[in-house]
Amino acid sequence: xxxxxxxxxxxxxxxxxxxxxxxxxxxxxxxxxxxxxxxxxxxxxxxxxxxxxxxxxxxxxxxxxxxxxxxxxxxxxxxxxxxxxxxxxxxxxxxxxxxxxxxxxxxxxxxxxxxxxxxxxxxxxxxxxxxxxxxxxxxxxxxxxxxxxxxxxxxxxxxxxxxxxxxxxxxxxxxxxxxxxxxxxxxxxxxxxxxxxxxxxxxxxxxxxxxxxxxxxxxxxxxxxxxxxxxxxxxxxxxxxxxxxxxxxxxxxxxxxxxxxxxxxxxxxxxxxxxxxxxxxxxxxxxxxxxxxxxxxxxxxxxxxxxxxxxxxxxxxxxxxxxxxxxxxxxxxxxxxxxxxxxxxxxxxxxxxxxxxxxxxxxxxxxxxxxxxxxxxxxxxxxxxxxxxxxxxxxxxxxxxxxxxxxxxxxxxxxxxxxxxxxxxxxxxxxxxxxxxxxxxxxxxxxxxxxxxxxxxxxxxxxxxxxxxxxxxxxxxxxxxxxxxxxxxxxxxxxxxxxxxxxxxxxxxxxxxxxxxxxxxxxxxxxxxxxxxxxxxxxxxxxxxxxxxxxxxxxxxxxxxxxxxxxxxxxxxxxxxxxxxxxxxxxxxxxxxxxxxxxxxxxxxxxxxxxxxxxxxxxx
Amino acid sequence: xxxxxxxxxxxxxxxxxxxxxxxxxxxxxxxxxxxxxxxxxxxxxxxxxxxxxxxxxxxxxxxxxxxxxxxxxxxxxxxxxxxxxxxxxxxxxxxxxxxxxxxxxxxxxxxxxxxxxxxxxxxxxxxxxxxxxxxxxxxxxxxxxxxxxxxxxxxxxxxxxxxxxxxxxxxxxxxxxxxxxxxxxxxxxxxxxxxxxxxxxxxxxxxxxxxxxxxxxxxxxxxxxxxxxxxxxxxxxxxxxxxxxxxxxxxxxxxxxxxxxxxxxx
Ligand SMILES: Nc1nc2c(ncn2[C@@H]2O[C@H](COP(=O)(O)OP(=O)(O)OP(=O)(O)O)[C@@H](O)[C@H]2O)c(=O)[nH]1
Ligand SMILES: [Mg+2]
Numbered sequence: 001x002x003x004x005x006x007x008x009x010x011x012x013x014x015x016x017x018x019x020x021x022x023x024x025x026x027x028x029x030x031x032x033x034x035x036x037x038x039x040x041x042x043x044x045x046x047x048x049x050x051x052x053x054x055x056x057x058x059x060x061x062x063x064x065x066x067x068x069x070x071x072x073x074x075x076x077x078x079x080x081x082x083x084x085x086x087x088x089x090x091x092x093x094x095x096x097x098x099x100x101x102x103x104x105x106x107x108x109x110x111x112x113x114x115x116x117x118x119x120x121x122x123x124x125x126x127x128x129x130x131x132x133x134x135x136x137x138x139x140x141x142x143x144x145x146x147x148x149x150x151x152x153x154x155x156x157x158x159x160x161x162x163x164x165x166x167x168x169x170x171x172x173x174x175x176x177x178x179x180x181x182x183x184x185x186x187x188x189x190x191x192x193x194x195x196x197x198x199x200x201x202x203x204x205x206x207x208x209x210x211x212x213x214x215x216x217x218x219x220x221x222x223x224x225x226x227x228x229x230x231x232x233x234x235x236x237x238x239x240x241x242x243x244x245x246x247x248x249x250x251x252x253x254x255x256x257x258x259x260x261x262x263x264x265x266x267x268x269x270x271x272x273x274x275x276x277x278x279x280x281x282x283x284x285x286x287x288x289x290x291x292x293x294x295x296x297x298x299x300x301x302x303x304x305x306x307x308x309x310x311x312x313x314x315x316x317x318x319x320x321x322x323x324x325x326x327x328x329x330x331x332x333x334x335x336x337x338x339x340x341x342x343x344x345x346x347x348x349x350x351x352x353x354x355x356x357x358x359x360x361x362x363x364x365x366x367x368x369x370x371x372x373x374x375x376x377x378x379x380x381x382x383x384x385x386x387x388x389x390x391x392x393x394x395x396x397x398x399x400x401x402x403x404x405x406x407x408x409x410x411x412x413x414x415x416x417x418x419x420x421x422x423x424x425x426x427x428x429x430x431x432x433x434x435x436x437x438x439x440x441x442x443x444x445x446x447x448x449x450x451x452x453x454x455x456x457x458x459x460x461x462x463x464x465x466x467x468x469x470x471x472x473x474x475x476x477x478x479x480x481x482x483x484x485x486x487x488x489x490x491x492x493x494x495x496x497x498x499x500x501x502x503x504x505x506x507x508x509x510x511x512x513x514x515x516x517x518x519x520x521x522x523x524x525x526x527x528x529x530x531x532x533x534x535x536x537x538x539x540x541x542x543x544x545x546x547x548x549x550x551x552x553x554x555x556x557x558x559x560x561x562x563x564x565x566x567x568x569x570x571x572x573x574x575x576x577x578x579x580x581x582x583x584x585x586x587x588x589x590x591x592x593x594x595x596x597x598x599x600x601x602x603x604x605x606x607x608x609x610x611x612x613x614x615x616x617x618x619x620x
Numbered sequence: 621x622x623x624x625x626x627x628x629x630x631x632x633x634x635x636x637x638x639x640x641x642x643x644x645x646x647x648x649x650x651x652x653x654x655x656x657x658x659x660x661x662x663x664x665x666x667x668x669x670x671x672x673x674x675x676x677x678x679x680x681x682x683x684x685x686x687x688x689x690x691x692x693x694x695x696x697x698x699x700x701x702x703x704x705x706x707x708x709x710x711x712x713x714x715x716x717x718x719x720x721x722x723x724x725x726x727x728x729x730x731x732x733x734x735x736x737x738x739x740x741x742x743x744x745x746x747x748x749x750x751x752x753x754x755x756x757x758x759x760x761x762x763x764x765x766x767x768x769x770x771x772x773x774x775x776x777x778x779x780x781x782x783x784x785x786x787x788x789x790x791x792x793x794x795x796x797x798x799x800x801x802x803x804x805x806x807x808x809x810x811x812x813x814x815x816x817x818x819x820x821x822x823x824x825x826x827x828x829x830x831x832x833x834x835x836x837x838x839x840x841x842x843x844x845x846x847x848x849x850x851x852x853x854x855x856x857x858x859x860x861x862x863x864x865x866x867x868x869x870x871x872x873x874x875x876x877x878x879x880x881x882x883x884x885x886x
């Protein structure tokens with residue numbers, strides 16, 4: 001459907017539909033978005049009967065001229081105020097495509113609605129009023145489109161009737177806006193002069209603009225191309241859930257990039273667990289599929305019953321995502337309260353959810369002038385900012401340019417999704433070296449016949465490190481020894497590994513000063529012992545490092561086996577925020593021992609009794 | 621066909637998100653073509669199982685064939701069927717002659733509300749589609765409802781990429797709409813593609829020259845003139861038709877639907 005004359009709207013729509021495409025219409029308030037959409041439907045004869053008459057009646061009643069916008073601005077409030085409040089999804093079949101055209105509001109009060117509409121779109125029509133020219137939201141919407149991943153944009157300079165269809169006015173706006181988009185690395189496919197109200201260049205080329213030889217708005221839709229699904233990229237399958245409705249243990253999720261097939265070895269990030277795809281499961285599909293690709297919601301079974309859970313990202317070996325607790329991102333903020341440092345937000349990336357904080361606000365991006373970047377201590381509603389984040393737990397992710405769906409995230413403030421962001425850079429955290437060591441060691445690990453689940457079943461508990469930490473003279477070692485005795489007396493397999501015991505042997509070559517290396521070696525020993533299924537108990541006394549740092553390092557090395565931290569303190573101050581259990585002041589050590597044992601049961605490490613099967617809430 | 625698989629994949633993703641994130645989840649099933657496709661998609665998402673109850677708000681005025689069909693599929697597919705009814709309103713003689721919107725409010729909106737209160741559901745899956753009417757065009761996939769079940773369309777949560785509204789204050793609930801992006805034609809194309817058992821005795825012309833396009837209560841739902849005798853005929857008919865789908869649904873007239881949906885109608 002190219003060319004300048006288009007009689008194509010007389011074509012019956014009986015072409016077989018081959019694909020669907022989502023298009024969003026954006027632009028400054030009142031620039032004519034809803035009118036254009038109404039016109040597109042009316043002039044292609046794709047409205048149900050009686051619809052135009054219904055709108056006519058409403059307009060007459062309100063003493064207004066006919067408003068095409070009312071076709072989609074359906075709510076009373078919207079019609080009374082002549083404004084779109086929330087996005088409308090509309091359906092339009094043309095050629096071989098079924099379009100969902102999303103009409104977004106232009107008023108800045110409703111930016112969150114515009115963003116919701118645009119986030120679903122593969123392409124956008126951006127409208128600019130010829131008389132008013134480029135306005136605030138024309139630019140802000142352009143900026144948001146680029147952040148939301150909408151790369152194809154056609155600009156419509158609307159209301160050309162109000163400027164007498166003058167070419168110089170059109171060229172001026174075309175130049176100004178194209179230059180703005182160029183800064184965002186966006187090149188518009190077309191810039192079309194039009195009048196939605198008069199039906200000029202919407203579905204037919206008009207004599208009013210003899211100087212324009214490009215496509216009509218209708219034709220321009222078919223020039224948007226559909227992203228070929230990202231099947232060539234490295235595989236990303238964020239796990240959504242694990243089902244056990246019958247004998248099958250099925251891992252489900254939607255492939256966001258790449259493809260997989262039966263027999264592929266998968267590695268899950270950030271746990272480094274690995275297994276081979278045994279089957280691809282599907283209901284009412286015969287024969288069962290042997291492969292699947294980006295976009296598909298799949299279910300797979302594995303050759304080994306490894307423990308994996310929602311939030312992990314499956315990838316092929318050596319092609320996994322980054323893992324870190326820090327990254328840099330461009331964020332747009334939609335929350336009622338400003339986005340601030342030192343407050344905890346929940347970050348959701350693909351199917352993973354982790355607490356996070358903003359560690360640095362680098363800049364606020366000025367949508368009107370992309371070069372002018374101000375510094376600030378908070379991000380206000382509707383602002384775009386360049387930030388560094390810190391997550392409470394290691395997160396698997398990509399940068400936005402390498403893998404879109406695993407390179408973007410939303411921020412949740414209390415109950416509400418309040419912002420979105422795209423990751424521009426991975427930032428190495430302190431754990432990076434240890435994480436790489438663990439990953440490489442795990443991928444080369446030679447396994448025996450007995451897996452951790454079988455050991456856990458046999459022993460009545462899963463492996464873990466229980467780490468006693470806190471200031472001196474709080475009787476950490478005493479409690480650790482007590483716990484060991486009680487556990488062993490109960491028939492559990494517990495072992496007190498004091499770091500002191502490594503000093504003259506394994507650590508003999510490094511002396512007293514290399515604390516980091518001492519922790520690393522301790523962590524590797526703990527890895528071996530937990531791999532045998534043991535509960536390893538220790539205090540942080542012998543290490544000259546803060547308790548939190550030691551716990552984190554050991555956790556990285558024994559991942560995904562859990563580190564349980566018991567923090568002991570004399571007073572309420574300076575507690576360890578992430579400790580599993582905290583004890584303040586002197587108290588009954590028998591009671592504390594029991595409390596630790598209860599906690600170990602609650603979090604699924606100890607089975608209720610020896611011989612019973614522990615329940616697996618944590619990763620093994 | 622590819623476009624149907626796109627829609628299917630998206631809906632399955634949404635169903636699985638709902639199942640993972642809501643402890644007390646139910647799915648409305650009206651036995652119509654949409655909610656039956658939704659039920660089928662649930663069986664696909666959960667590999668032949670339907671791991672939550674199917675809720676039917678029975679107004680007592682449904683066409684009898686619908687109830688037979690409901691009970692047959694519930695048996696064959698081993699569904700956990702929960703039927704709710706506003707008994708008090710019925711005992712007081714509520715029916716459409718007291719006003720269509722009033723009747724819908726009492727028997728459907730209120731009936732649903734009673735069921736939700738009784739069972740304490742926090743997530744309800746519904747088969748509404750955006751192309752049904754212009755208020756549904758403005759729905760979110762995950763749409764919060766307040767303590768009175770009301771929909772505040774002026775202040776809907778942002779919905780970014782595949783991240784939905786899954787946390788909410790106590791007392792409120794979320795409506796989940798996996799079929800928003802499907803058109804009426806897509807529904808029929810999919811029924812054909814997957815060979816889904818539907819209420820053919822009502823949806824197809826049985827030789828009388830008419831069929832139902834949308835199913836509801838007997839007094840307020842009217843058949844249309846049609847000679848469509850199989851799904852292919854229906855699809856061709858719809859492609860050439862310019863009559864709105866819910867033209868046969870009396871409660872949609874004027875601003876009826878806008879009012880109903882703000883108050884919590886499905
Ligand atoms: N003269 C003239 N008026 C137009 C044209 N297009 C739209 N309008 C008028 O501009 C006003 C705003 O149009 P809408 O379509 O509601 O604008 P919108 O961009 O959808 O507005 P929001 O959704 O609220 O941001 C209406 O009164 C339209 O009739 C045009 O091409 N020429
Ligand atoms: Mg509008």
